[in-house]
Amino acid sequence: MSNKADRDFIxxxxxxxxxxxxxxxxxxxxxxxxxxxxxxxxxxxxxxLEISKSSASVAARLLEKYxxxxxxxxxxxxxxxxxxxxxxxxxxxxxxxLLDAMARTFRQGADTAAAGRARARLEEMAEFYLTARExxxxxxxxxxxxxxx
Amino acid sequence: MSNKADRDFIxxxxxxxxxxxxxxxxxxxxxxxxxxxxxxxxxxxxxxLEISKSSASVAARLLEKYxxxxxxxxxxxxxxxxxxxxxxxxxxxxxxxLLDAMARTFRQGADTAAAGRARARLEEMAEFYLTARExxxxxxxxxxxxxxx
Numbered sequence: 001m002s003n004k005a006d007r008d009f010i011x012x013x014x015x016x017x018x019x020x021x022x023x024x025x026x027x028x029x030x031x032x033x034x035x036x037x038x039x040x041x042x043x044x045x046x047x048x049l050e051i052s053k054s055s056a057s058v059a060a061r062l063l064e065k066y067x068x069x070x071x072x073x074x075x076x077x078x079x080x081x082x083x084x085x086x087x088x089x090x091x092x093x094x095x096x097x098l099l100d101a102m103a104r105t106f107r108q109g110a111d112t113a114a115a116g117r118a119r120a121r122l123e124e125m126a127e128f129y130l131t132a133r134e135x136x137x138x139x140x141x142x143x144x145x146x147x148x149x
Numbered sequence: 150m151s152n153k154a155d156r157d158f159i160x161x162x163x164x165x166x167x168x169x170x171x172x173x174x175x176x177x178x179x180x181x182x183x184x185x186x187x188x189x190x191x192x193x194x195x196x197x198l199e200i201s202k203s204s205a206s207v208a209a210r211l212l213e214k215y216x217x218x219x220x221x222x223x224x225x226x227x228x229x230x231x232x233x234x235x236x237x238x239x240x241x242x243x244x245x246x247l248l249d250a251m252a253r254t255f256r257q258g259a260d261t262a263a264a265g266r267a268r269a270r271l272e273e274m275a276e277f278y279l280t281a282r283e284x285x286x287x288x289x290x291x292x293x294x295x296x297x298x
Contacts, residue, residue, distance in 0.1 A: 003263070005261035006261070006262075006263075009254070009257070009258040009261065009262075012254045012257070012258075013254060013258075016247060016250050016251055016254060019170070020169065020170055020247065021168070021169055021170025034255075034258065034267065034270070034271060034274075035258065035262055035263075035264070035267050036264070036267065037264035037265070037266035037267050038266075084270065088274050088277065089277070092281055095244060098165060098169065101165050102165055105158070105161045105162060105165060106183075108158070108161075109158040109161075109162075109183065109184065112154035112155070112158065113155075113158075113184055114152070114155075114184075115184070115185070115186035116186070117186035117187075118183065118184050118185065118186050121183070121233065122183060125183075125237050128237065128238070128292060131288060131292060132241055132285065132288055132289075132292075135284055135285065135287075135288035136281065136284065136285060136288075138284075139280060139281055139284035139285075140281075143277060143280055143281075
């Protein structure tokens with residue numbers, strides 16, 4: 001990455017994702033892939049980000065797991081190529097799963113909580129997280145359907 | 150925590166939050182506070198969760214920082230008491246800030262990206278994150294206003 005604007009962008013993306021638990025190298029790789037018009041090899045990533053090939057490989061597989069990147073076998077070879085996933089809703093889908101799981105956990109907690117005050121709070125919070133999840137789900141569906149007749 | 154249902158609930162909450170970067174003790178403390186009808190002291194937390202007082206203190210301050218818990222001075226004493234924050238929208242507010250920051254970062258990246266394909270993708274992603282943020286913000290406003298005439 002010889003371009004300063006590119007390096008700045010990559011660091012900005014990392015600065016956003018690292019506080020959310022994404023390891024620094026994976027976060028930087030995501031920024032890098034966002035700027036790459038074509039799928040890139042681990043060798044190329046290793047050179048451009050100045051990291052070891054094994055670090056690049058671990059980071060790339062983590063992004064795959066988060067559904068932020070996807071791997072493509074290079075035609076006629078076993079070399080892996082990585083690119084940003086078209087499914088960039090992946091992170092929000094994960095958040096939605098969290099909201100859903102929190103709503104369920106809190107509702108279950110409300111059923112077993114001994115104290116009335118804790119029970120009422122857990123019920124309200126379960127409803128809140130469910131409301132948020134439904135709103136986010138509806139938004140994502142509208143987004144997917146945009147531009148269609 | 151002698152009650153199995155309470156212990157299970159605390160571990161469920163921790164199981165949800167830890168993968169999102171919340172340290173295990175802070176995540177367990179959050180589950181514990183959710184079940185506590187009244188504000189609790191660090192001594193009580195220390196005994197109930199079977200952790201050291203300094204660990205309890207670090208975890209409690211972290212939850213405060215996340216706006217998931219708040220500290221109340223005990224009347225007539227310097228002992229700190231902790232309780233779940235009424236502002237349980239805190240976590241979603243943080244997520245909204247992330248969505249907003251991603252939209253801004255991606256839009257800026259689109260301005261400087263060399264490759265046309267990367268530029269178009271970043272523009273689309275910026276729009277997506279902005280849409281998601283606005284939907285979430287609107288939902289939270291409706292939630293705050295619920296029950297009002």
